[in-house]
Amino acid sequence: MTAVIAEHIEITPGVCGGKPRIAGHRIRVQDVVIWHEKMGMSPDEIVSRHPTITLADVYAALTYYHDHFEEIRQQIRDSEAFVQELQAKNPSKVQQKLRGQNLGQDTISL
Numbered sequence: 001m002t003a004v005i006a007e008h009i010e011i012t013p014g015v016c017g018g019k020p021r022i023a024g025h026r027i028r029v030q031d032v033v034i035w036h037e038k039m040g041m042s043p044d045e046i047v048s049r050h051p052t053i054t055l056a057d058v059y060a061a062l063t064y065y066h067d068h069f070e071e072i073r074q075q076i077r078d079s080e081a082f083v084q085e086l087q088a089k090n091p092s093k094v095q096q097k098l099r100g101q102n103l104g105q106d107t108i109s110l
Contacts, residue, residue: 005060005064005067007023007060008022008056008057008060008061009022009023009029009060009061009064010022010024016028019075020064020068020072022057022061023057025052025057027050027053027061029064029065029072030072030075030076030079032046032058032061032062032065033061033062033065033072033076035049036058036062046058
């Protein structure tokens with residue numbers, strides 16, 4: 001990691017699962033990548049939605065991502081798998097009720 005990126009990106013065991021994040025924040029590099037690549041947000045849009053970080057922070061996160069592409073992509077896949085596992089174990093009560101209505105069942109009890 002170069003000195004410039006080290007000013008903006010840090011890895012601290014026990015904070016954000018030890019994943020690379022913007023220094024002094026709980027915004028992970030993978031969060032910035034998802035906002036930029038999957039949600040189509042520009043670096044300026046990311047800063048406008050998270051005004052405690054700078055444009056330099058966002059570009060450093062994207063640079064770190066490109067320097068550690070496979071590592072960050074694996075972290076994103078792992079996070080997505082974890083979310084799917086949680087959703088399977090804890091189905092949404094709202095979605096269950098909506099599915100019941102679509103099947104013509106009244107799942108609301110009085």
